[in-house]
Amino acid sequence: MAEFAFEPEPAGVALAPGETAREVAGKNPWLLAGRRLARNRVALAALALFLAIVVVSFGAPIWANHIAHVDPFSSNVNGTTVVDGKKVEVIQQGGGALGIGENPIGPTWQKNYLLGADSQGRDVFARVLYGGRASLLIGVGSALISCIVALLLGLVAGFFRGPVDVFISRVMDLVWAFPIFLLAISLATVLLTAPDGLQWGPVRVDPASLWIPTFIIALVYVPYVYRPVRGQVLSVREKEYVEAAIAQGASTWRLIFVEILPNVITTIVVMLPLMIATTILTESALSFLSIGVQPPAASWGTIIEDGQGLLYTRPWVAIAPGIMIVLTVLSLNVLGDGVRDALDPRAKLRLKRAKVGK
Amino acid sequence: MAVFIVRRLFGLVLVLFAITVLTFLIFFATPGVDPTRALAGRNPTPETVAAVRHQFGLDRSKPAQYALMMKRLFISRDLVSYGNQALRVVPAIKKAAPVTFSLVIGAAIIWVVMSVVVGVLAVVLKGSIWDPVLMILALIGISMPVFWLGEVANLITQDRLHDTFLFSWVPPLGYTPLTENPWEWFKHMIIPWFTLSVLYIGFYARVLRASMLDVANEDFVRTARAKGLSERRVLLRHVLRTSMITFVSLFGLDFGVLVGGGALVTEVVFGLPGVGLLTFRSLQSLDLPVIMATVIYGAFFITIANAVVDILYARLDPRIRPA
Numbered sequence: 006m007a008e009f010a011f012e013p014e015p016a017g018v019a020l021a022p023g024e025t026a027r028e029v030a031g032k033n034p035w036l037l038a039g040r041r042l043a044r045n046r047v048a049l050a051a052l053a054l055f056l057a058i059v060v061v062s063f064g065a066p067i068w069a070n071h072i073a074h075v076d077p078f079s080s081n082v083n084g085t086t087v088v089d090g091k092k093v094e095v096i097q098q099g100g101g102a103l104g105i106g107e108n109p110i111g112p113t114w115q116k117n118y119l120l121g122a123d124s125q126g127r128d129v130f131a132r133v134l135y136g137g138r139a140s141l142l143i144g145v146g147s148a149l150i151s152c153i154v155a156l157l158l159g160l161v162a163g164f165f166r167g168p169v170d171v172f173i174s175r176v177m178d179l180v181w182a183f184p185i186f187l188l189a190i191s192l193a194t195v196l197l198t199a200p201d202g203l204q205w206g207p208v209r210v211d212p213a214s215l216w217i218p219t220f221i222i223a224l225v226y227v228p229y230v231y232r233p234v235r236g237q238v239l240s241v242r243e244k245e246y247v248e249a250a251i252a253q254g255a256s257t258w259r260l261i262f263v264e265i266l267p268n269v270i271t272t273i274v275v276m277l278p279l280m281i282a283t284t285i286l287t288e289s290a291l292s293f294l295s296i297g298v299q300p301p302a303a304s305w306g307t308i309i310e311d312g313q314g315l316l317y318t319r320p321w322v323a324i325a326p327g328i329m330i331v332l333t334v335l336s337l338n339v340l341g342d343g344v345r346d347a348l349d350p351r352a353k354l355r356l357k358r359a360k361v362g363k
Numbered sequence: 364m365a366v367f368i369v370r371r372l373f374g375l376v377l378v379l380f381a382i383t384v385l386t387f388l389i390f391f392a393t394p395g396v397d398p399t400r401a402l403a404g405r406n407p408t409p410e411t412v413a414a415v416r417h418q419f420g421l422d423r424s425k426p427a428q429y430a431l432m433m434k435r436l437f438i439s440r441d442l443v444s445y446g447n448q449a450l451r452v453v454p455a456i457k458k459a460a461p462v463t464f465s466l467v468i469g470a471a472i473i474w475v476v477m478s479v480v481v482g483v484l485a486v487v488l489k490g491s492i493w494d495p496v497l498m499i500l501a502l503i504g505i506s507m508p509v510f511w512l513g514e515v516a517n518l519i520t521q522d523r524l525h526d527t528f529l530f531s532w533v534p535p536l537g538y539t540p541l542t543e544n545p546w547e548w549f550k551h552m553i554i555p556w557f558t559l560s561v562l563y564i565g566f567y568a569r570v571l572r573a574s575m576l577d578v579a580n581e582d583f584v585r586t587a588r589a590k591g592l593s594e595r596r597v598l599l600r601h602v603l604r605t606s607m608i609t610f611v612s613l614f615g616l617d618f619g620v621l622v623g624g625g626a627l628v629t630e631v632v633f634g635l636p637g638v639g640l641l642t643f644r645s646l647q648s649l650d651l652p653v654i655m656a657t658v659i660y661g662a663f664f665i666t667i668a669n670a671v672v673d674i675l676y677a678r679l680d681p682r683i684r685p686a
Contacts, residue, residue, distance in 0.1 A: 182378045184665045187624045187658045191389045317522040327511035334506035
């Protein structure tokens with residue numbers, strides 16, 4: 006049996022492997038979780054990788070303007086660039102396999118056109134950096150919006166119950182029954198049919214705005230976060246300390262935000278990295294179908310789509326942004342596992358015991 | 364049980380009705396969006412717009428438009444595409460559906476077999492280096508966008524290594540119906556099958572491993588060991604079998620999602636003329652009736668799969684029935 010198996014656990018606090026009850030007793034749960042996460046090397050490495058990707062992506066303007074001196078957003082079909090001291094055309098005529106057609110410059114492995122150019126003569130490496138900025142903004146933004154909306158709806162539905170709960174839950178069930186990907190596609194298609202942008206009262210939305218994919222993706226994932234949150238609120242609401250607060254005459258406001266919210270927020274924190282990983286993948290698929298980020302702006306998915314026509318001649322255009330997506334999503338998945346283990350060590354404890362029992 | 368099934372089916376009909384209304388509202392009643400814009404071309408004259416609106420019935424009231432649309436979709440089945448008046452939507456979907464089913468069924472067989480193998484191996488090899496290695500590989504599989512993986516697969520099998528002995532058998536992108544030439548069908552589908560299944564192999568292997576380790580704690584497993592059963596029998600007959608309940612319900616849902624449109628990007632990358640590719644082509648021309656019909660088709664499959672899973676689940680686990 007594991008060494009911690011017989012130790013009495015302080016009420017409501019689970020022990021991680023290697024912790025004693027005395028170490029844990031009376032400590033702030035967030036502090037404990039932070040300490041557990043700090044001991045998890047794999048999760049820390051994943052966090053470092055994710056932060057590195059964020060820094061590199063947000064440094065895109067520095068790279069494009071001050072180091073490579075390229076404009077990744079306007080086409081440069083007739084332009085030239087300097088490679089190994091020689092002036093070469095960015096798009097060479099007749100460079101294809103049959104000696105016909107246009108052939109953008111391949112990877113130069115130097116500052117300008119590090120990974121070559123796309124069919125518009127734009128610097129692929131600089132576009133991948135800018136694309137990362139858009140992908141991360143949309144991914145993180147939509148995951149946050151989705152979690153906040155789901156949290157508020159879940160708190161209201163779980164706390165008031167009755168008809169309020171029935172109404173909110175039925176609406177969520179309907180969105181849930183809808184195939185997410187098709188819902189996102191439908192919304193994106195419709196919102197893009199207005200070529201001059203949308204006008205809703207005082208709010209004007211440009212079709213090239215990143216807010217359109219952000220809101221669409223946020224909307225379709227709300228039920229996925231709402232369900233566990235509502236379940237949690239329903240159970241926390243029955244706890245003794247909430248009853249005690251009611252008996253003291255605490256206001257509804259206080260009950261929801263001071264008594265219940267802090268006990269539900271861990272669910273959101275555990276889900277957030279995995280949600281961001283999911284929303285980044287969804288955004289890339291929408292952009293790949295040309296209904297996400299609109300040109301000339303780029304996201305990783307858009308660049309993969311641009312690279313489709315050049316796949317056999319200039320594969321880096323499609324491969325590079327894909328590698329960035331894989332690294333980002335992988336780091337978030339590993340980090341998500343680490344956060345879950347840090348906040349809910351029971352999940353891991355069960356696995357440990359199973360191994361010992363074998 | 365019968366009452367449960369009837370209630371579930373009644374709920375199913377309600378959800379399907381709500382989905383058709385919601386889809387119609389998204390496409391034809393989103394504020395600020397005018398579907399005639401997609402039809403009448405760029406900068407149309409007001410007369411053209413009015414004529415187009417009348418021709419497609421868009422000048423009627425919204426409920427009348429909805430009723431007309433549903434009648435043409437389900438009863439007379441003569442809903443036509445906006446872009447190509449000769450294209451009837453319902454027969455086009457009927458023609459495309461077998462391609463999507465070929466893709467998804469093949470991939471499903473691969474992912475079920477592979478994920479059970481990987482999941483059981485990870486449990487058996489727990490404590491050795493192979494368990495974390497398998498789980499990292501599974502995680503990488505989950506983290507790859509399927510359309511990118513498909514493009515990499517195309518790059519390797521259609522171009523870079525196509526002239527070697529490894530992939531010289533790979534036919535050009537496209538599709539041959541099973542009824543026409545089973546061998547060609549198989550050769551066309553094998554790369555898409557594996558590409559589509561990678562994500563699910565990773566996901567299901569992880570779920571199965573976690574669930575098997577969880578079940579291994581249960582008392583009935585200890586009892587099985589105490590009876591003197593072999594470790595292999597305990598693992599396969601007791602632990603794996605119990606873990607398969609979660610596995611089966613997840614499988615039903617994912618299968619429904621894939622048939623209902625989740626395989627869209629895979630079809631696009633490999634040029635398979637299934638429902639997904641039909642949707643994609645219509646997206647490019649903003650052909651709203653076709654998109655609406657494929658979305659409703661997809662939603663039908665997914666909600667029906669949900670209902671089937673619920674009913675099967677209730678059969679497998681009687682505790683769920685009263686809910």
